[in-house]
Amino acid sequence: MRYSEDHKAQTHQRIIKEASARFRRDGIGATGLQPLMKALGLTHGGFYAHFKSKDELVEKSLNQAVEDLAAHCDDLFSKKDKPLAAFIDHYLSNSHRATPEMGCPLPTMSAELGQRGQASPTTDKMIHNRLSAIExxxxxxxxxxxxxxxxxxxxxxxxxxxxxxxxxxELSDRILETTREWLKGQAKG
Incomplete structure (x- = not known):
């Protein structure tokens, strides 16, 4: 049975979304292609119909994470009253800590990409965007x-x-709380 081009595009996007969540939650090295594809009901061999390599998937997944978070960050920074404080509160929240698969990829992926010698222009773009928003x-x-x-x-x-x-x-909470309050103090000027 042949699938339509639309089906292939949808499957491609499903792989990227799932990989983006897993890379943020588990890390790049710990995310195997076989378990990733199996979780989506696909075969390991089918991966190569969509991507040349895991590295290509990593870059596309990082782009997906940037897109996923852009609207949310823009919303936080559009708050009329203390937008930077709202961003800091959200970023250093217990929910962000507990759900890395839905959060910022920098804490999980940037160290690993650096260690692997695979710095990404997408990471640079994300960093510049966040720096600009903070400024x-x-x-x-x-x-x-x-x-x-x-x-x-x-x-x-x-x-x-x-x-x-x-x-x-308690230590985990203290790290978030102390950093959050210090940063909010800096944000006041």
């Missing part, structure tokens, strides 16, 4: 918005990484 939320009289936004984004991602890796729930 726009800083008070007008902030002396060095560029430097402060870089430190803030680094603290957000680093705090999420540490919080997710802490075994002690």
């Amino acid at each position: 726009s939320g800083l008070p007008e009289d902030t002396v060095s918005k560029s430097e402060l936004s870089t430190v803030m984004l680094s603290a957000l991602v680093g705090a999420m990484v540490l919080s997710r890796s802490a075994h002690d729930p």
